[in-house]
Amino acid sequence: MIAYKYKLYQTKRTKHLDAMLREASFVWNHALALQKRYYSLFGKYISKNAMQKHYAKRIKRTLLHSQTTQEIIERLDTAYQRFFKKLAKRPPKFRRAIDFYSIVYKQGGFSLNGNVLTVNTIKKRFKFSYSRPYEGRVKRIAIKRSRLGEYYLIITTDAEPKAYGKTHDGASVGIDFGLKTYMTLSDGTTVRNPLFLKSDLDNVRRKSRSLSKCKKGSNNRQRRRKDVCREFENITHKREDFQWKLAHELCRKYDYIFIEDLSLHGMTRMWGLKMSDLAHAEFVGKLECVTRKYSVTVHKIDRFYPSSKTCECGYVNRELKLSDREWVCPECGKVNDRDLNAAENILRRGISELWSGSKTVSDTASRACTQESHAL
Numbered sequence: 001m002i003a004y005k006y007k008l009y010q011t012k013r014t015k016h017l018d019a020m021l022r023e024a025s026f027v028w029n030h031a032l033a034l035q036k037r038y039y040s041l042f043g044k045y046i047s048k049n050a051m052q053k054h055y056a057k058r059i060k061r062t063l064l065h066s067q068t069t070q071e072i073i074e075r076l077d078t079a080y081q082r083f084f085k086k087l088a089k090r091p092p093k094f095r096r097a098i099d100f101y102s103i104v105y106k107q108g109g110f111s112l113n114g115n116v117l118t119v120n121t122i123k124k125r126f127k128f129s130y131s132r133p134y135e136g137r138v139k140r141i142a143i144k145r146s147r148l149g150e151y152y153l154i155i156t157t158d159a160e161p162k163a164y165g166k167t168h169d170g171a172s173v174g175i176d177f178g179l180k181t182y183m184t185l186s187d188g189t190t191v192r193n194p195l196f197l198k199s200d201l202d203n204v205r206r207k208s209r210s211l212s213k214c215k216k217g218s219n220n221r222q223r224r225r226k227d228v229c230r231e232f233e234n235i236t237h238k239r240e241d242f243q244w245k246l247a248h249e250l251c252r253k254y255d256y257i258f259i260e261d262l263s264l265h266g267m268t269r270m271w272g273l274k275m276s277d278l279a280h281a282e283f284v285g286k287l288e289c290v291t292r293k294y295s296v297t298v299h300k301i302d303r304f305y306p307s308s309k310t311c312e313c314g315y316v317n318r319e320l321k322l323s324d325r326e327w328v329c330p331e332c333g334k335v336n337d338r339d340l341n342a343a344e345n346i347l348r349r350g351i352s353e354l355w356s357g358s359k360t361v362s363d364t365a366s367r368a369c370t371q372e373s374h375a376l
């Protein structure tokens with residue numbers, strides 16, 4: 001599966017897409033209200049199938065294709081299932097029309113011809129910028145509105161992603177993620193922390209200040225809100241570009257990549273803004289995605305392994321603080337650089353774990369990894 005993303009041209013006709021999204025949010029909210037009501041009356045959950053049947057029979061929506069409606073109910077069901085399995089803290093919420101971003105067409109209801117998308121239910125044609133041809137059979141499409149109010153078309157096809165060539169063979173590397181340096185590799189190289197957000201933060205601050213000065217509900221305020229959104233989008237684009245390129249670079253060089261299985265959520269809370277700027281978890285997601293194309297193995301080592309506190313000789317320094325950048329081992333006298341030592345330990349530990357088979361290799365193949373899954 002490959003997902004291609006194209007930008008739809010903004011015309012007068014795109015207001016029809018807004019109307020469709022409004023209706024989509026109605027479907028979501030109505031189904032959610034039904035669930036809540038049913039639960040308060042009978043203490044039970046309405047199954048996905050029953051809900052879909054109910055919609056097919058009772059609720060006639062004119063703008064949306066039947067499969068699009070079904071997909072929204074599926075999404076709601078997924079959100080509930082996550083909540084039931086305790087993967088999400090809260091059940092799904094009601095959403096304003098403006099906060100509803102995407103609709104999906106599975107098989108029918110649309111046609112693609114060159115750079116023209118025809119949406120059958122509203123009998124409208126939309127042109128998009130056909131920046132590259134898509135390969136394979138179209139499995140589904142999604143229409144997505146960004147926060148800036150721009151529209152994108154995401155086409156998912158059944159084509160296989162092509163494999164990429166490598167420049168090096170058989171090398172293994174351990175990676176230590178850090179706050180001061182973005183990452184330290186076990187061969188001694190470091191990747192500098194880009195901190196895009198910090199350099200752009202002044203921009204964002206200035207723009208949000210002028211936003212807060214605007215009168216509520218005014219046109220000016222709308223414009224300023226978009227300015228702030230655009231600034232955030234710039235930052236996101238820069239960071240994503242950096243992360244994708246870094247992931248490719250690593251995969252070209254190494255066959256086995258060992259990383260720490262950090263509970264990053266806890267770290268974000270501790271470090272706040274700076275940590276979310278570094279967004280290591282996001283990077284790991286991308287890395288796992290890219291490794292598939294290079295057939296590289298990513299292995300996460302045991303998260304309770306004290307990688308920065310262990311010396312090469314096996315001594316564990318329990319007194320090591322976060323502020324200590326270097327420490328001397330009392331057993332063998334070796335001077336350990338905190339980050340490099342951690343990276344080396346991750347490599348050692350990873351290799352032994354992988355070869356003893358004590359921990360399963362993270363199965364990257366099973367992860368649905370497309371641009372779309374990031375986009376939706």
Ligand SMILES: [Zn+2]
Nearest residue numbers: 311313329332
């Ligand atoms: Zn030692």
